[in-house]
Amino acid sequence: MYTKKIQQHSARTQFSTHSTTGTGNLKLIPLGGLGEVGRNMMLLEYNEAILIIDVGFRMPEEDMLGIDFIVPNISYLKGKQKNIVGIVFTHGHYDHIGAFPYVFKDIWTPGLQIFASPLTRGIILKRQEDFSGQPPLKITQVKDGSRVKLGPFQVEFFRQNHNIPDNLGLFIETPVGNIINTSDFKFDPTPVNDLPTNFQKLEGFARRKVMLLMSDSTGAEQENHSLSEKTIEKNLEEIFQHSSGRIIAATFASLINRIQQIISLSEKYKRKVIIEGYSMKNNVEIGNLLGFIKFKKETIIKAKEIDNYPDSRITIMCTGAQGEGSAVLMRITQKEHPFIRLKKGDSVILSSSVIPGNERTVQILKDDILRQGTKVFHYKMMDIHAGGHAQQEELKQMIRIIKPTFFIPIHGQYSMLAAHAELAKEVGVPEKNILIAENGQIISLNQKRIAVERLVVPSNYVMVDGLGIGDVGDVVLRDRQMLAEDGMFVIVVVVDRQTGKVKGSPDIISRGFIYLRESKGLLNETRKKVIEIVNKTAGSGGAVNWIYIKDEMRNKIGQFFFTKTHRRPMILPVVIEV
């Protein structure tokens, strides 16, 4: 299947390369992140040279049963590894770096140049330790103001506020004109462990003329201005001021800013901090090592030391604000944590917005915490989480400052891209210069026009399930969905080779369909029907057509089950001749 994909695609690229060779056109190819949240990956191609921006993953949809992550389809890059002039990462969130270990060995060549800020680099390198058999990974550190020349592209990095520090936007000079990729961003006048947006720098870019602005759309459906990290800290502080019991703060491990805030407030209010959760511990370690998370050494204690301090002196910081089954907060709530149990007087802070699709799980988590007499604070009650993404007023401000000729909204569901396009129109970008692009499109760009080519590159979901990357396709998923719905029913019939008649009673194995022990009548009827089907066909003389008999079993037994139960289990007949 994979080979086929590559072949298909080669045919396409030959064509599209041919069609633009020597025309001085620049091509943008989004492999992910457009029309979805996450899986951000974008290619810039000029003649042969390819620059890669970010390699992120995303979480699966609800009907993708058993799938761990979805990563970009990189078959467009197969055979073009030597053309890759570099990979640049904007920041350390998994929707921008998460797919890297899954695609690295397929795009690696000796001398491949990779660039990231110190924190982003630290997170990528730490994560790489969990993957074996990878090529040697060297990442060059860059920072605000760094410039690197990569083939026909010159990339200049500039800092942007977000809810993780060390986030870099990109100002890219190309032979055709200048391009800005904002990275995820918000304008934050009072950020944490970071400087506020450098508007003078943005104005400087505008003076150098920006042909194309690609800007983060995640917050484009939200009115007004995003919250400053400072405001969140104030609201969190109120909880600290009024809590006399333990504080249990759950958030994403990747929200380095939030982690810093909780630690700082704990120090201010003389609380020790217990950090629980593998990814949370890792990130605190890296963040601290690189100076992005600061605390006094004696602040952090181990979970088993919890009883050495009064409740009013304890903060527990952990993962699990989304109600994830295996995360620390769930284990605490379910009384499965070795040292920590909820009790009356505790305050639980859920400091992250709810990822769409997780609402039910978070509700159940909240209910379970409240049932134990513990208080719950969550972002719907007060502003204790900022999304990290610019909202409508900031997005318009960015466009007004940059004054780009062309505009492409990036990062987000289609409705977010569409809303962002409306904003661009509002602040004066002509409609014909705004492009709502989709994954896999080839966007061709010169100083005069922006257009989508007729051909596309493969950009379908590549699903990661355990060790398999892309080996679970539609067939396997459809089977899982069918199995999930009504279970399955295996019928094993032993048939006499001579007579073609059934020997003994058919074996039945069924799971997820009905409770077998209470359905003896149904099973006996089924066995009788199976014997009838086989014997009738076998008795008709001539060579036995087993394919026909199996089809008959599937259809007739399927109908029989539907009449009796209104369910449609997957029916799998096995015939054994002896």
Add this chain to the structure above:
Amino acid sequence: MYTKKIQQHSARTQFSTHSTTGTGNLKLIPLGGLGEVGRNMMLLEYNEAILIIDVGFRMPEEDMLGIDFIVPNISYLKGKQKNIVGIVFTHGHYDHIGAFPYVFKDIWTPGLQIFASPLTRGIILKRQEDFSGQPPLKITQVKDGSRVKLGPFQVEFFRQNHNIPDNLGLFIETPVGNIINTSDFKFDPTPVNDLPTNFQKLEGFARRKVMLLMSDSTGAEQENHSLSEKTIEKNLEEIFQHSSGRIIAATFASLINRIQQIISLSEKYKRKVIIEGYSMKNNVEIGNLLGFIKFKKETIIKAKEIDNYPDSRITIMCTGAQGEGSAVLMRITQKEHPFIRLKKGDSVILSSSVIPGNERTVQILKDDILRQGTKVFHYKMMDIHAGGHAQQEELKQMIRIIKPTFFIPIHGQYSMLAAHAELAKEVGVPEKNILIAENGQIISLNQKRIAVERLVVPSNYVMVDGLGIGDVGDVVLRDRQMLAEDGMFVIVVVVDRQTGKVKGSPDIISRGFIYLRESKGLLNETRKKVIEIVNKTAGSGGAVNWIYIKDEMRNKIGQFFFTKTHRRPMILPVVIEV
């Protein structure tokens, strides 16, 4: 299993009946609706006499694969049918009437008395047509001010505003004191086809002394006051004013008010209305018949007549605002509807709030509509949907008016009940008089105290899957979850009865695990391992222990698969001796 449940429960009831006989205690037994949204059913028991309030269902949780609905467990009522003095229904929403067809024949006795308002009655009777083999159903109509004496209870019905008309609250006189059940409600000064709340009547109840108030908690986490239906109509009207293309309005079939509003606005703006969707058509028919939905006869046209009118004269009203796969709006969006396709200029109105858990589906629906160049209006953009439930200020007002001795929050997730309990405390109900109860508890009540008995009645989920009610239990669900995650793998080994050795090559059937055609190597290795396991054990002399061999296959092949793929398919070995 079912018999066992009844026996268990009989033992319990004997005890609890014994413990309260002759004490003049009243018992409340919530069988559903507490700690969850939906499945509302409550019993009032005095000595032997039982009054039932509502028989609703709810939607399954995400991990209840293949389940259609969840209904209350009514095993407490088994053997007590003759004690049921009546069933009263508050209103026609499925979370209050939906489980009725599934439990009716188990609680029916000749002469069973059932009461509902005309619209509620119409909806119940219409739905009953879809169920065969039911006992004869007679429902007595009641209205605002009706009083019925049912054993020791006198029930007085009073109208309450909600987003379906003909909704009735209950004022119940019992030998112990008076009880109010608010039904779902909001205070709406300007309702649709309905009168505003009769506060004087509520004050009258208060003067007669209310021992216990049970009040709707669904909106208890929402600040301020709920929206009036009039406000929604104004906002909807703005869309009608500014639309020159077709308007496609999607909402719940049960939101009779919203349906009336869309029809009224269509008439005002000279649009014909096409009604699409089985349940929507049914409800319009009943609502119109009973006078709760009013329109001119010529307003309603058939879908196939759509081309006889210009776009500006067409409204399509349909189901599917939640992105339900089989509903009309999805079929239109997916280009599967026989007569209707989306086009530029159309305006789609999603006039219902998103049910928790449906957020992703609604997002995908929205994106697909926008991709076709159609405008989308949804409740997050403007107030075009009111939840129908009283919010914090109204809930406090209700408690202030009624001045109950005791307070029990009903209808809602635990977090909503807890928030409602806080509100009751705020307006002066003493904490010891407030009870956050849970399904299955027996709440014992006299003029002096409210308490929860030590024993509980069964109130676990009874799952409806196709024709089966309660036959899918935890085992079947766990199997479905496992099958959904990594699929399954059946190994059929034919073994020589004499030698105990494998004959031929084992048959393999697998679904949902890996793509078999691309995994020949893995399959061959698996076959080899299976033969080794069987032959090794068989060769060890003595009687062959097939149970041991099957366990070996499950364990060893399971480990092998996990090492190779990090997946854990369900492994099902079949051994056939010949």
